[in-house]
């Protein structure tokens with residue numbers, strides 16, 4: 001079987017093609033966008049990252065099915081992350097395509113556009129999570145990065161609440177699935193048994209939780225509720241943003257729920273031994289499929305892991321299983 005990142009346009013259902021686009025310098029390797037024939041042209045689920053390599057490959061992949069980038073009339077973007085959103089913005093500038101994005105991601109876009117921010121938002125979050133050294137490293141690492149606002153322009157339409165869309169002859173359910181980001185949406189064609197899942201349900205990895213510049217109160221609770229929502233829908237073919245297409249959305253949702261149950265158990269066990277911060281607990285947990293230690297990871301992944309642990313501990317507090325107190329500027333959890 002060919003690797004899912006292999007360039008091309010792969011038919012997953014009549015009139016629907018999966019097109020993997022490159023993500024250089026990114027551990028995820030590639031992002032799938034899905035081109036749906038809408039009668040007048042194409043609707044793309046996700047746009048890819050606005051970089052030259054992705055644009056070139058989008059062109060050649062569409063050419064292989066006798067289509068052009070100018071055929072794209074609209075984008076349904078699952079969430080605001082750069083590998084999903086930014087190329088929708090650059091294609092719109094050239095061809096006037098219509099771009100939709102979940103309104104829950106508006107605070108993130110607002111923050112990208114804000115000019116009066118003098119501290120990277122993750123720096124105070126990491127301090128509060130008990131990781132002042134990581135916060136310092138993060139501050140240095142992001143010191144000179146100013147976003148290119150031209151790839152972060154606002155969408156034409158904010159998606160709000162669950163609703164149905166018509167895409168050519170198809171009826172698509174737009175389903176709000178906050179968790180990975182607050183504005184995340186999945187798109188389902190129930191008649192054809194397709195779930196365009198974005199990063200909400202990924203086949204081989206778990207999406208990051210609690211890693212947003214504007215933090216949700218309970219990102220993990222939101223994510224688990226959104227998983228339950230998708231589990232209550234019919235079992236659909238899983239069309240993920242990263243990874244190969246798989247047969248059953250239900251099977252993977254069950255695995256993701258079990259994964260987080262297990263992480264919650266590990267967090268309980270860590271705190272019942274000793275009160276500690278999110279960073280303390282993250283150091284005791286295994287990370288990635290290879291069960292790596294936190295200390296073996298770079299600053300970016302250390303921050304990701306620390307804030308995901310925070311999401312687990314905050315959920316246990318909300319469920320009344322733990323308490324927390326702020327001591328010396330850091331949240332300390334205890335049973």
Ligand SMILES: [Zn+2]
Pocket residue numbers: 079081180199
């Ligand atoms: Zn993402």
